[in-house]
Amino acid sequence: MNADAVVLGAELDALVAALxxxxxxxxxxxxxxxxxxxxxxxxxxxxxxxxxxxxTKTLRSPLESIDALDIRHPYRRAGSQTTCGALExxxxxxxxxxxxxxxxxxxxQAITPAGFELPIYATDQHQATWECVENKRVTxxxxxxxxxxxxxxxxxxxxxxxxAVSTIETDGPSTRVDxxxxxxxxxxxxxxxxxxxxxxxxxxxxxxLAVFPCVLGITRQRAVIAAAEQSLGVRCLxxxxxxxxxxxxxxxxxxxxxxxxxxxPIHTGGxxxxxxxxxxxxxxxxxxxGHRYSGSVFVLATGGILMGGLEVAPTGHILESVxxxxxxxxxxxxxxxxxxxxxxxxxAGIEVDHRSRAENGTRGVCENLFVSGRTLxxxxxxxxxxxxxxxxxxxxxxxxxAHDYLDS
Amino acid sequence: MITTTNRPKLAVIGGGVxxxxxxxxxxxxxxxxxxxxYGDLGSGTSSRFHGMLQSGARYAVSDTExxxxxxxxxxxxxxxxxxxxxxxxxxxxxxxxxxxxxxxxFVEGCKRSNIPCEELDPEWVxxxxxxxxxxxxxxxxxxxxxxxxxxLVTLLADDVRNRGGRVLDRHRVTxxxxxxxxxxxxxxxxxxxxxxxxxxxxxxxxGPWSARVAAQVGQRVDLELTKGVIIVFAHxxxxxxxxxxxxxxxHDIMVPCGTVSLFGATSEIVEDPDDTHVKPxxxxxxxxxxxxxxxxxxxxxxxxxxAGVRPLVKSQGQSxxxxxxxxxxxxxxxxxxxxxxxxxxxxxxxxHRAMAEEVADRxxxxxxxxxxxxxxxxxxxxxxxxxxxxxxxxxxxxxxxLFTDVICECELVTRTEIKNLVQKTGIDDLHxxxxxxxxxxxxxxxTFCGCRLAALLSEYNPDFAVRDALNDFWVERLKGSLRxxxxxxxxxxxxxxxxxxxxxxxxxxxxxxxxxxxR
Numbered sequence: 037m038n039a040d041a042v043v044l045g046a047e048l049d050a051l052v053a054a055l056x057x058x059x060x061x062x063x064x065x066x067x068x069x070x071x072x073x074x075x076x077x078x079x080x081x082x083x084x085x086x087x088x089x090x091x092t093k094t095l096r097s098p099l100e101s102i103d104a105l106d107i108r109h110p111y112r113r114a115g116s117q118t119t120c121g122a123l124e125x126x127x128x129x130x131x132x133x134x135x136x137x138x139x140x141x142x143x144x145q146a147i148t149p150a151g152f153e154l155p156i157y158a159t160d161q162h163q164a165t166w167e168c169v170e171n172k173r174v175t176x177x178x179x180x181x182x183x184x185x186x187x188x189x190x191x192x193x194x195x196x197x198x199x200a201v202s203t204i205e206t207d208g209p210s211t212r213v214d215x216x217x218x219x220x221x222x223x224x225x226x227x228x229x230x231x232x233x234x235x236x237x238x239x240x241x242x243x244x245l246a247v248f249p250c251v252l253g254i255t256r257q258r259a260v261i262a263a264a265e266q267s268l269g270v271r272c273l274x275x276x277x278x279x280x281x282x283x284x285x286x287x288x289x290x291x292x293x294x295x296x297x298x299x300x301p302i303h304t305g306g307x308x309x310x311x312x313x314x315x316x317x318x319x320x321x322x323x324x325x326g327h328r329y330s331g332s333v334f335v336l337a338t339g340g341i342l343m344g345g346l347e348v349a350p351t352g353h354i355l356e357s358v359x360x361x362x363x364x365x366x367x368x369x370x371x372x373x374x375x376x377x378x379x380x381x382x383x384a385g386i387e388v389d390h391r392s393r394a395e396n397g398t399r400g401v402c403e404n405l406f407v408s409g410r411t412l413x414x415x416x417x418x419x420x421x422x423x424x425x426x427x428x429x430x431x432x433x434x435x436x437x438a439h440d441y442l443d444s
Numbered sequence: 445m446i447t448t449t450n451r452p453k454l455a456v457i458g459g460g461v462x463x464x465x466x467x468x469x470x471x472x473x474x475x476x477x478x479x480x481x482y483g484d485l486g487s488g489t490s491s492r493f494h495g496m497l498q499s500g501a502r503y504a505v506s507d508t509e510x511x512x513x514x515x516x517x518x519x520x521x522x523x524x525x526x527x528x529x530x531x532x533x534x535x536x537x538x539x540x541x542x543x544x545x546x547x548x549x550f551v552e553g554c555k556r557s558n559i560p561c562e563e564l565d566p567e568w569v570x571x572x573x574x575x576x577x578x579x580x581x582x583x584x585x586x587x588x589x590x591x592x593x594x595x596l597v598t599l600l601a602d603d604v605r606n607r608g609g610r611v612l613d614r615h616r617v618t619x620x621x622x623x624x625x626x627x628x629x630x631x632x633x634x635x636x637x638x639x640x641x642x643x644x645x646x647x648x649x650x651g652p653w654s655a656r657v658a659a660q661v662g663q664r665v666d667l668e669l670t671k672g673v674i675i676v677f678a679h680x681x682x683x684x685x686x687x688x689x690x691x692x693x694x695h696d697i698m699v700p701c702g703t704v705s706l707f708g709a710t711s712e713i714v715e716d717p718d719d720t721h722v723k724p725x726x727x728x729x730x731x732x733x734x735x736x737x738x739x740x741x742x743x744x745x746x747x748x749x750x751a752g753v754r755p756l757v758k759s760q761g762q763s764x765x766x767x768x769x770x771x772x773x774x775x776x777x778x779x780x781x782x783x784x785x786x787x788x789x790x791x792x793x794x795x796h797r798a799m800a801e802e803v804a805d806r807x808x809x810x811x812x813x814x815x816x817x818x819x820x821x822x823x824x825x826x827x828x829x830x831x832x833x834x835x836x837x838x839x840x841x842x843x844x845x846l847f848t849d850v851i852c853e854c855e856l857v858t859r860t861e862i863k864n865l866v867q868k869t870g871i872d873d874l875h876x877x878x879x880x881x882x883x884x885x886x887x888x889x890x891t892f893c894g895c896r897l898a899a900l901l902s903e904y905n906p907d908f909a910v911r912d913a914l915n916d917f918w919v920e921r922l923k924g925s926l927r928x929x930x931x932x933x934x935x936x937x938x939x940x941x942x943x944x945x946x947x948x949x950x951x952x953x954x955x956x957x958x959x960x961x962x963r
Contacts (some may be wrong), residue, residue: 075937078947091951130496150895150910152949183850183859186899189910213848278895279943348934350731350742352724374919374956377926378941381934408518419937419952 037066038330042321043338043436044073044308044358045345049409049431051291053335056435058298062442064296065329066302067321072288073343073410076425078154079163079179079250079283080146081137083123084111084115085155085421093156096142099123108414110430111422112242113114113390121427127158133290136161149186149278151193152196155421160283161442162261164247164273166197173200175243175270177235184215184278185249202240208251215251217221219282222253222260232267243270250274250282270368303329307344309335310359315399318359333404333438336361337431340385340410354384359405361386362397364413378418385413391437394431406434406442452644452811455630457617457657460490461593461793462648464611465800465819469779469837470560471607472822473808473815477720478641480602480632482616486597489651491879492519492752494708495536495593495701496675496685497521498794499708501536501561501586503770504553505546510771510795511557515587517795521596522589524828525824526595532700534588535569536778538581538689539736546690547582554586561586570937572914575681575738588699593793594879598823620646620661620785627784637748644808648787652755652944658787665787666758669717671751673707673726675734676926678745678887681705686737695733697728702882703855704747720751721958722927745932748889748924757790772799774806784810851900852893854886862900872905874898874917889921895948911950918944919956928959 039062043054046068057064084098087105099120102111113118138144138156143164145153159165174194178187187203194201199265209219209231225231239246246268253260262271265393276283288341295302308321308329320330338345340359347355347361354363365384386407387395394402407431417423452475456467490850500514520527538547554561564911567582578580606669615634622628630641646666649655658665674692688696694711710726727749729765734741772791778784786806791799801817808815821963841850841858849858861881865871874890874897876882883897884890894917922940929937946948 073942076942076947082946123497146949148947148949150898150948150950154949172759183848183851183899186895188899189895190902192902192906192910218894276947278892279947281947287589312548320637341934342942345937348930350930352729352930372957374922374926374958377929377958378937378952380921381929382941418941421946423946 037065037328039063039349041065041333041335042067043335044068044321044330045338045339045343045409046304047337047339047343047409047427048071048074048287049427049434050297050335051288052428052431053124053337053438054295054300055291055298055434056125056432057335057438058295058300060439063135063207064300065110065331066330067302067308068302068304069307069344072285073339073423074288075281076279077284078146078148078156079274079281080156080159081424081428082155083157086141086343086419087433088416088419091419094143094153096143097266098143098157099141107413110412110415110426113388114433115428118431118433119291119425122429124427125432130194130290132285133294135287135290135303147190147193147275149184149276151189157425160274162257162274163250163283164270164275168273169194169197169199169247170246171198172244173240173242174202174247175239176201176203177249178203178249179213179251180205180219182208182213182218182249185275185437186278188274202243204235204238204296206235206238215277215282218251219254222251222356223256225260227269228255228260228263230266232264236268239268239270241358243301245268245270246370248272248274251277251279251442254282254286254289283387308358312359316396318402318403318405321358333406333441335431336386336405336411336435337409337420337433337439338409338411340409341381345411346385356386356411359394361394362399363400379416380417382416383414387404387413391440392434393437407436408434445671446881447801449870453642454478454647454807455480455641455643456647456649458648458650458654459485459601459613460599460649460651460794461486461597461600461612462651462788462791463647463798464597464604465650466647466788466803467609467611468600468607469603469606469800469817469819470807471609472818472836473662473804473813475813477604477609478643480617480630480763481611481616483614484592484873485601485611485613487879488653489752489754490597492674492750493672494697494699494706495590496534496589496697496699497589498792499534499559499587499589500557500794501534501550501554501559502587502687504557505549506691507673507770508553508556508960511559513554513798514792514794515557515559515837516589517798518589519798520820521591521794524820524822525596525599528592528599530588530591531587532684534586534685534687534688535564536584536586536689537569537574537576538577538583539577541579542581542688542690544581547584550584550740554584557587562880573682573684573686575740576686577737577739580688584682584689588687590699591793595880598880601786603824613858618655619732622782622785625781625783630704634716643784643949644786645786645811647802647803647807648785650788652753654755654787654789655716658777661782661785663780663785663787664784665775665789668755668756668758669712669714670754671712671719672754672757673722673730673749673751674706674708675727675730675748675749677705677707678747681706681744681912683739685736688737695730696737698737703886708851714753719754721751722749722751722924727927741930745887746922746928747889747933748929750924752762755789772802774799774803776806776810778810779960792880793905820916822865830903849895852881852886854888857881857883857893859900863895866904872901874901874913875920884917884921887936889918889936889940891923891943894918905954914948915950915953918950919953923956923958
């Protein structure tokens with residue numbers, strides 16, 4: 037099985053890299069072992085919420101703050117211009133699927149399932165943010181026994197922020213009430229208008245805004261919300277649930293659909309191993325069944341330690357799973373504080389040169405191996421709140437560099 | 445005979461298994477007893493061990509007397525508190541590099557200590573316990589068992605309450621008054637106020653902290669504090685408690701406990717009873733020890749590592765390398781100018797009842813009370829005497845179709861269980877819930893149930909501080925799991941980080957240090 041480019045991973049950066057390479061005219065194959073961390077993501081696209089070490093101060097303009105990051109950070113390697121370009125490309129690309137994000141160039145504060153704040157650069161157009169609810173009369177509509185939407189926490193947080201909150205507990209459209217079953221049931225519902233019309237009589241008369249957990253359909257979200265707004269007569273928004281994230285899944289499925297439309301085969305299967313030819317060149321990967329996938333370039337978007345692209349040995353040494361690349365890690369992994377220990381795990385990863393190619397210690401640069409996303413060293417998505425932004429930018433950069441290599 | 449009018453007032457300091465045992469013994473003899481614990485019941489040494497209810501076989505060679513006591517007490521606890529005990533049985537395995545003649549001494553020691561001991565066919569054991577090292581020279585079966593220490597402590601405390609005693613957890617003793625060489629009263633801070641409790645007798649059962657308690661009134665309790673680190677693995681990789689058939693030391697016990705296995709323990713002399721800091725080196729040392737028994741140990745998933753501090757009796761002239769004594773000692777401080785003040789130290793969870801009996805005997809003889817000990821024959825009164833079984837919760841949720849009621853998927857704890865407990869006890873602390881119901885004990889270490897629990901608690905308590913509680917719960921779990929962050933647990937730790945910081949919107953206090961562990 038042969039393709040110009042083989043992209044490894046199911047992360048956002050993998051989907052972005054595959055899409056971009058295809059757009060640039062190459063044949064692309066995507067190999068993944070599972071779902072990717074979008075299934076745990078919140079509804080929006082986070083670009084940069086905090087500068088490391090100053091996590092009490094939300095950044096207002098993330099794109100203007102990139103120069104304050106560590107010189108080795110992926111955004112610094114990309115530079116502001118490339119970063120903005122990649123993000124613009126991303127929003128334009130998904131707009132072709134009629135998916136539109138709200139963004140004003142600054143961070144807004146999303147409401148989290150625990151009722152806290154989360155700085156987000158672009159939110160789903162139906163996502164509840166603190167701006168949307170402030171000083172509003174809000175009705176929280178949640179589903180009986182759906183315990184991944186901790187309504188008590190959300191209601192309390194809204195009340196503390198001067199919203200008038202009432203809650204309605206109702207039966208979901210399915211007998212099973214986990215997040216995914218509810219979302220699938222809303223996709224399958226025949227007549228959503230009448231479902232919401234049954235809720236209407238319970239709505240407080242002066243309600244200005246109805247807020248649901250983010251389960252209103254996976255593929256039919258807009259139709260379901262339109263039906264809800266029509267039947268209830270008020271604006272309807274969604275608030276993220278605890279994992280799994282329906283919003284993340286929607287984005288994942290949309291991008292996957294786009295890839296399929298563009299004839300990119302997606303293989304989901306077991307782990308693969310690289311087949312090297314010489315010290316700095318790879319010609320194929322092989323899975324556990326012996327299937328061989330050859331390519332001229334490879335994009336390593338395997339999701340770092342979190343998604344299994346990097347493995348931590350009991351000794352604390354970190355190994356790269358597919359190609360056995362050298363991994364940057366600060367030693368020792370165990371530091372005095374919890375935050376630094378987590379940092380050491382998060383910041384570990386593959387170092388790359390200015391063209392996204394893997395630097396492999398003394399063995400030099402891998403000329404046809406490009407790395408993106410959580411597998412990269414020197415960024416901490418949990419402390420910066422930059423997961424989607426860095427994934428998009430580094431996935432896009434890996435694709436550009438791979439394209440340059442293929443064209444030369 | 446005690447009458448209601450002349451009942452002397454007794455106070456017990458320390459809500460571990462010893463303190464609760466002493467309070468129960470005294471309550472059963474009709475005394476007016478108050479138990480004081482500065483944190484949560486059983487949150488210190490009592491729960492920070494490998495979870496084994498000893499048959500005594502471990503000490504059959506080195507200390508026959510103590511071994512025999514363990515066997516007697518093991519039988520009594522299984523009789524009076526069967527719901528806390530899982531009779532797994534224990535194996536002593538002799539491997540290639542264990543002293544070959546120890547097996548002979550072991551069998552003789554068990555015989556002298558009245559511990560049933562049967563030699564098994566190594567081939568049969570290899571089939572039964574597949575994770576063990578294949579090169580088994582001798583294997584002996586003994587009646588070791590495992591025990592849920594928190595459950596036991598809770599039952600003991602409930603029994604004290606049911607018999608008219610008071611149990612005051614989260615109450616700190618700030619002062620002890622002695623008038624004319626005689627204990628008079630205690631200063632106590634708790635529940636947002638401070639007050640004085642009159643006491644004719646004070647029993648100091650504060651475990652590793654007992655020297656500090658005694659020092660408040662210028663009395664001495666000589667302890668040897670040793671820190672023991674334990675690693676928890678995500679599976680029951682053995683069916684029985686596994687010991688090395690060699691002189692007892694460190695890194696040699698693997699115990700199946702609930703849904704997990706515990707491997708322990710290290711032994712390091714410490715000065716500070718609060719020193720439960722796990723050093724990375726200790727974890728590596730434990731893994732090396734465990735690998736000798738279970739060769740594939742590094743490929744199993746470790747959930748976390750934690751430590752407890754043992755309050756051992758200091759014996760004169762003992763070298764550090766010799767086996768520390770597990771015997772106990774009761775001190776009557778009356779000889780040193782504090783009549784009515786008693787301290788108890790040493791011993792173990794298995795022998796706690798016998799220690800309590802000895803303390804209560806001394807206290808009663810001091811007070812001139814002539815009541816016999818009844819603890820060995822009185823079952824722990826409780827409405828719930830259901831025995832814990834590894835699969836019970838799974839079976840129940842299937843039988844009753846309670847899938848949506850499950851709040852903690854790892855340990856299968858249901859909303860109903862939590863609600864009942866909160867309504868009954870008014871608990872509003874996530875750690876207290878964890879110790880009673882095992883929520884947050886499993887592979888995800890509270891990642892997915894933390895918010896659900898916080899939501900439940902805030903329904904009952906409008907003042908529940910959500911952010912602080914969640915942060916504390918998360919950071920405490922992190923401290924343990926970061927010490928075993930390899931393989932799948934490294935991924936789990938980062939997933940926990942992702943869910944807490946990227947989804948829920950928590951911020952990590954970067955100065956949270958490993959050594960500042962909360963009990």
